[in-house]
Amino acid sequence: MLGKAIPRKEDQRFITGAGLYVEDVQLPGMLYAAFVRSAYAHAYIRRIDVERARNVPGVVAVITGKEWPELSATLPELNGSVTLTSPYIDSVKVVPHHLFPEKACYVGEQIAVVIAESAYAAADGVEAVEVEYEPLPAVASWEEAIKPEAPRIHKGVDNTVAHLKHEVGDVERAFRDAEIVLEKRLETQSLKSMAIECRAVAAQWEEATGTLNVWSTCQFHYMLRSAIAGILKMPAEAVRVMARDIGGGFGLKGVLHAEDVIIPLIAYRLKRPLRWAETRMEHMTASNHSGRQVHDVRIAARRDGTILGMDLKMYKEVGAYDHFDMMLQINTINHLTTHYKVPNIRVEGWAIATNTSPGSPYRGAGRVEAVFTMDRVLDAVARATGLDPIDVRLKNIVTPADMPYRNGMIYRDGVPVTYDAIDFPLLLERAKQRAEYDLWRRRQQEYRAAGRSIGIGISSYVEAGGLGPCEGATVSIDEAGRVTVKVGVNSQGQSHETTLAQICAHALGAPIDDIQVLGGDTSLMNIGFGTGASRVAVNAGNAVYKAAVAVRRKVVALASGILGCTEDEVEIADGIVSVAGARQNQTTLGELARRALRDRRMADLGGPGLVATEFFYPKTVTWASGVNIAVVEVDRETGHVDILKYVFVHDCGLPLNPMVVDGQIRGGFTQGLGIALGERVVYDEEGQVRSGSLMDYYVPRAVDVPDLELDHVTFPTPDNPLGIKSVGESGPNSPPAAIAAAIEDALGGAVEINTLPVTMSAILQALRSS
Amino acid sequence: MFPASFDYHKPGSIEEALELLTTLGADVKLLAGGHSLVPALKLRLTQPKHLIDLAGIAALKTVAVRENRLVLGAMTTHWQVESSPVVKAALPYLCEVAGLIADPQVRNRGTIGGSLVNADPAADYPASILALDAEMVCVGRGGRRIVHARDWFQGLLTAAIEEHEILSEIRIPLLPPRTAATYLKLRHPASRFAVVGVAAIVTVTQDQRCAEVRIGITGVGSCAKRAGSVEQQLVGHRLDATRIEAASAAACDGLEIDGDMHFSAEDKEQLCRTYVRRALLRTMHLAESGAFQPTRNAP
Structure with missing residues (x-):
């Protein structure tokens, strides 16, 4: 069952429209919220006139933050699966992020919220609220924000909110020894997650049980529970967060946004169910984005193509509130060298606040920037030396003989980055074969003679995934033999209900059709984290495995007593529990589960019933590539x-379900294609959003996506029982670098491509100026 | 995104619609498919008190050939144009043009009349309406009025229709013999509207000289326009690649081209010249091959 491309168990529900998204939550007496949002990127809110809005038919209340003490709360400083230890960071300044700010720091920031009997009435109410602003000068780019005379986004706080540095080897010496020194400025853009389902939250106070029920699109629903319970001074278990069916996350939903907290607080006070769903317009303007990142890089190399050293300065826009310290830049650094040896590296980075919505990860989370830098560097060395890009790569590649290989970086769990049991040259050779590289190089010349511009680009990535600390799973068998797997993590489309069931079926010997996987509900597992950072397969997958093995041990122990055999003789297959060789002597998982309720033997096996809970703690991250x-x-x-x-x-260790892996790669590739050719959040100098709708923000459509030739190569990891690695963030990393390189190559080296995306306009302009 | 409230009217006849249009006051919008109007309503960019839905008027859905003209009711959807056997037999070129508009969801509801009255500078139909030398029939309480294509597009989102009129039908002369037609469009990467769209219609003599040519350009200016300077350089000549290339250099004459966040003015000028050249080359290819009009089968 493990490793088989079985169809997804969740598809029936989704395809027939039976999923339960937040907007499907419909409760008696439900109210609807809509937000009044700042028209300015930087402005004091001097007065909010709500009188006219209160009189709009259907409007129940207009909340401006002064109504109840808990509305003066701030959001938790750091979000989600953030830096656990920060070996590189030497300064970080966290600014309080109020639910209702006195000063708006970005366009679309929430100022007030209208509660009404319908979403339409709420929108009418928003239009009737009058806000008096005192506009302030705004800065929308890091280049402006670091100027000494730049307006401060937060009073008394420098716009450079965090700084890091790290050095491996002796960079000065590498540059002294260099035969070639190259310098480049590379730029990548800010991106929106653009999930099909925008953000949403619904909440209901359940007086009878003293529970605040919350339905959310949050990727890290336990973090949301903690925040709500903390502000309301309730026990965490009195807040139940449900986040089961979510239409895409991609990092933006891995963050606590003010609305996620405000809606439950108001529902609790009004004692009426309340729902808010972000409009696409709000998503485009007010929701988080990933932040532009600019790299100034110097490379020291020898004429034979050997890279001696790299000196990198990184500038990152983090928006008005930085809830991730320098996590994205740290990811860039830790993925920077990809498959290659860069013996001497020095990095320095700045996180710079701007009057834009807050920054947060976007699928890839700093890896696209790393890969784009390393591959642009390798290609620059190829051009400077006249070598083929493949030969430059082979010159610098980490080989199996180098394993275990340490590049001198420290991962954000504090563990040194270590590659082991990976054959990078094999991946390159396989790609070269599949691409018919030599054939296309010949064709390139032929086509060029015929006036056609063909180019070839190569890119290599690594993807650290499976970040801890841990996840848990409970596996139980009921009296009919049906198996339930409960996990703390939720799903935004990753197919957990299938892949985790496959793991359980494999470990337990139960039929896959009898296994249901439940997750995304804090009442199922008291402790959990969430889905992001490509962590579920490794963390939750191995927890399911461990829990299923623990249940299996109980089954074996009980069955050996009942069937009168040794534990070694018990066999489990397809839900049937039997004695090896003696076919007539058998029972079922269901029958054993029934007997396990009352059988005294269970007293020594952890208590009644066939149930076990286990947690998996990874040693550190796994390295897919x-x-x-x-x-x-x-x-x-x-x-x-x-x-x-x-x-x-690509390699992602043992694929749990190759079809799901294909889907992850194709989806990730498509996002990478967008990053390569057009995706870009654009602010003007005043901090107004220019890419405010899908009329202007490019997202690839199905017709834009080429056929992919996928090739799975499996290097299992010894670091977890299942030998699995992550795959969720593998897809987007290399396409921007490979496509940019191919475009540069197609243009015959006339122009260097150093900025993403490579738009049609960028190509036209480059050709005109070359 | 929730529109402000409005009253909805669904008249069953043009007369009834005109009656509503004059009695309901100034704050009225006609709904003719809704693929521009409904998003504008949802963004509250427009907040009319009344919406008159023209979908219930059978007379606005004619698709017929009369007096050597293809007559399309204003409420004919893009899909109906794309798939109609009448259009396919009379003017297959137009099936091709309709099939290039947006996506199937839009084509199922968007109408030719809605598109022409809205006069979006990047809409597809206007280039062809100009090149086909079509006529728009507008009806008001005072009677009917015919507007020629060259007078129809007056500026950004502005068509030559009066406040209390309804565009009832579009009359398109059928192409004379030995006439080739092409619509070539560069899709905007985000919106998929035309960055530039060029409709080129050329009638050739037996010895392959250009007897008549009309070129409509959409996308790059504030509204669709004829490429008069290009046309002048082509009439009477044999349209080989050199002649076409030379004439296409004048493609942007008379167009006011502004840059935007995706394409600079210089980009658009280059794309406009390129697409005029390519559209003419393809048209001549169709003429020389004897096919004249595209023969794509509607899906």
């Missing part, structure tokens, strides 16, 4: 890029 090769054709008159061939070779 891959190589991508893109062949593109550029229309020199229009700047249009056509992808002729795309090869994606």
